[in-house]
Amino acid sequence: MSAPSWAATAQGLGTTRPTRSAHAGEEKLVTHERLLELARDVGVGLQENASLAPLTRLSIGGPTPALLTPQRVDQVQPLLRGLHSLGLSPRWLGAGSNLLIDDRGVPEPVVCTARLRREPQLEGGDRVRVSAGTALPGFTRWLVSHGLCGLEFAEGIPGSIGGAVTMNAGAFEGSVGKHTVRVILIHPDGRKQEHDVQPEDFSYRRSVFSSMGALVLEAVFLLKEGDPEELGRTLETYRSHRRQTQPLSEESAGCIFRNPLEGPSAGSLIDRCGLKGRRRGNAEISPVHANFIVNRGGATSADARALIEEVKEQVQRQTGVLLQEEVRVWSRS
Numbered sequence: 171m172s173a174p175s176w177a178a179t180a181q182g183l184g185t186t187r188p189t190r191s192a193h194a195g196e197e198k199l200v201t202h203e204r205l206l207e208l209a210r211d212v213g214v215g216l217q218e219n220a221s222l223a224p225l226t227r228l229s230i231g232g233p234t235p236a237l238l239t240p241q242r243v244d245q246v247q248p249l250l251r252g253l254h255s256l257g258l259s260p261r262w263l264g265a266g267s268n269l270l271i272d273d274r275g276v277p278e279p280v281v282c283t284a285r286l287r288r289e290p291q292l293e294g295g296d297r298v299r300v301s302a303g304t305a306l307p308g309f310t311r312w313l314v315s316h317g318l319c320g321l322e323f324a325e326g327i328p329g330s331i332g333g334a335v336t337m338n339a340g341a342f343e344g345s346v347g348k349h350t351v352r353v354i355l356i357h358p359d360g361r362k363q364e365h366d367v368q369p370e371d372f373s374y375r376r377s378v379f380s381s382m383g384a385l386v387l388e389a390v391f392l393l394k395e396g397d398p399e400e401l402g403r404t405l406e407t408y409r410s411h412r413r414q415t416q417p418l419s420e421e422s423a424g425c426i427f428r429n430p431l432e433g434p435s436a437g438s439l440i441d442r443c444g445l446k447g448r449r450r451g452n453a454e455i456s457p458v459h460a461n462f463i464v465n466r467g468g469a470t471s472a473d474a475r476a477l478i479e480e481v482k483e484q485v486q487r488q489t490g491v492l493l494q495e496e497v498r499v500w501s502r503s
């Protein structure tokens with residue numbers, strides 16, 4: 171890793187807080203050196219100019235100047251403290267299953283929490299602590315095998331615990347927030363907080379943690395006892411429903427739009443407007459589920475954005491409903 175490669179690609183250093191340093195180029199090089207040092211000291215993997223597309227389920231997105239991938243929960247606080255002291259404001263990436271990232275990438279460093287996986291820990295019978303990178307469907311199955319129920323609805327939601335808590339992922343009337351009792355957060359300045367969840371912390375596909383801008387490090391779930399065999403059958407029902415109704419073998423970011431609070435779902439509105447199969451470049455409204463955009467191979471963020479705008483415009487014109495994006499869009503501006 172050489173300093174010039176970072177300096178050449180580090181528009182991200184635009185996120186550096188202004189200092190009195192005389193020369194912007196020198197400042198970038200100093201930050202580059204200090205970032206390498208920080209990653210080394212904390213023991214965290216750092217990839218410079220890393221493409222984000224392979225880290226998303228939609229396979230779209232340009233590079234970040236610095237991709238930082240902690241593998242242990244105890245590395246995150248010193249990492250974020252260090253980034254803050256360098257004046258850098260990173261973004262958080264989980265399993266990338268609800269993200270549409272600009273083809274030009276993002277100027278900020280990205281901290282990926284997907285490797286923060288360790289065996290879930292039972293805390294007094296019906297409480298389980300789990301770290302941010304644990305895969306939601308894997309965790310659901312782990313719970314079922316331990317005779318704990320509550321999260322069966324999450325079978326097949328391909329996110330990480332960090333993303334699922336932040337997004338309050340849900341399906342079939344269930345949602346992650348309903349079972350979360352404590353969230354361990356690291357704020358962007360490196361402050362750690364053990365937050366006891368209040369009912370108002372979660373709403374439809376939203377959480378207070380997202381508006382705080384904090385990184386979700388771990389979560390504690392409160393579950394009920396259940397019969398593993400019966401729960402296993404419930405999982406199979408949900409799994410087969412997904413197989414029949416969603417384009418699971420294709421590259422997508424799940425539902426693009428939030429369901430309106432009343433009336434037909436976003437997918438049903440899009441379908442009624444005759445938009446299934448509509449294409450922009452290589453992005454397509456899935457013929458299987460109208461609220462999914464699939465990447466037919468080489469789709470760009472511009473293709474997907476154009477399709478999103480077209481759907482919004484058509485649905486509003488034909489039904490009067492203005493759809494809102496559920497997918498998180500990382501743009502360059």
Ligand SMILES: Cc1cc2nc3c(=O)[nH]c(=O)nc-3n(C[C@H](O)[C@H](O)[C@H](O)COP(=O)(O)OP(=O)(O)OC[C@H]3O[C@@H](n4cnc5c(N)ncnc54)[C@H](O)[C@@H]3O)c2cc1C
Pocket residue numbers: 227261262263264265266267268269283302326327328329330331332333334335336337338339340341375384385386387416417418422423424425498
């Ligand atoms: C085929 C398919 C089916 C899906 N079905 C459903 C469904 O039924 N219900 C549903 O709700 N969703 C669904 N999704 C969307 C997605 O799986 C969920 O939103 C999931 O919870 C996102 O988790 P993630 O780890 O992939 O987050 P990412 O996509 O990586 O990130 C999403 C947001 O969460 C933030 N984030 C990620 N990790 C952290 C962290 N550790 N701390 C703080 N913020 C973080 C990111 O900054 C970003 O803003 C589906 C997606 C696909 C591809």
